[in-house]
Amino acid sequence: MTFIGYFSLPVVSLTSFFTGGALALQIYYGGNQFNSEAIVSSIVALGITRELGPVLGGIVVAGRVSSAIAAELGTMKVTEQIDALKTLSADPISYLIVPRIISGIIMLPILIIFADIIGIMGGWFIGTQSLGFNGSVYIQNTVDFLEVNDISSGLIKASFFGFIITIMGCYQGFNSNGGAQGVGKATTNAVVSASVLILASNYIMTNLFFAS
């Protein structure tokens, strides 16, 4: 949990902060600058909580965690450590895979709560420092506009992304073979497959949550 959650916090925070800032600039320059203070804050909040926070956070964590899990389990496989577990009557699924999946499912939503807050703060920072918005009005607009559903849908997505990230890391690691080259391939495949599945499942979940 520490590895997936705590140690991923800096990179997720940085990604979210800059994404929030860039989003604020894009909305401001790309849209009608009349009444932009309300529009920028509300769209940044919606964009971050519903989509960009969980998706970008998920992809960043996939790059960091899925690869690490695949490399660790892949190395265990090629050095016969997984076989050793079996000979010592330990079930590799419950010893190696289940704790990682549970950690992913629990820690991703927690990370994304931070990502949402920091992403919105990124928009606020650019809005107040660069675009001349009033800070308290920006925050008030954000609070007024956001609904519980916006945040909870992002957190449900994050939880599912946590599952995808860890299961792909475990799957690729467990099925690696061929020594160092096989472990490298498993690592790459874990990140690529987790990222693609995050994007695809995000589309499906967005459709489920907001289409009706």
Added chain:
Amino acid sequence: MIKIENLHKYFENKKVLNGVNLDIEEGTSSVIIGGSGTGKSVLIKCILGLLTPEKGRISIKNNLIFENGKFKKNSKIKIGMLFQGGALFDSLRIWQNVSFYNIQNGKNKKLCFDDAILNLEKVGLSKDVVNLYPSELSGGMQKRVALARAISIKPDIIFFDEPTTGLDPISADVINKLIIEKVRDIGATSLTITHDMSSARTISDKIHMLHKGEIIWEGNKDTIESTDNPFVVQFINGLSEGPIN
């Protein structure tokens, strides 16, 4: 103790075990010799249930554990294994590696720690290493830790996969002697696979030669020197010319 009948194992179209028959008596130390790629490791992994053979029968202590392509679980038989590279768990300390089985079975951690020290002493390692990680030990020390882990469960049967590979001749001799002593101490039956003839001569009561997935010769360390089997003669003398390609 271990009876293997007509065991076959394929990998895609490649036949690795081609009807292996093997009978290992209780309390003996048997060694399977053979060149690289002859199926020695595959045979041990089939007995351990790490690989599933296509057909054949495996019995341990008169309990049929594999038949008709299926393994039958028998938790009464304890099996220890010393892997070729040690297969110590990188993320665990030495004492956690040695007492892994007991920790997993809920034994008190203080008792597991003390037990690990005792088992490490049995293989000639001091308690200074208990809190180190495997990567902080030399290859020979890692093999000793792996041996301590294998004997810690007090197995009925213990398998050794190339126990001296990668070790200098002195460390290899130390490991060979430890294998003889510890297997005798715990009263286990042992099966070793190796292509190190010095090791085979030191630790074996009985020697079996595996070639192209079949046991082609059986004897002991005395008869192996006088056999006229051309495969055995070529192998034990390390000749490049002969029936083994």
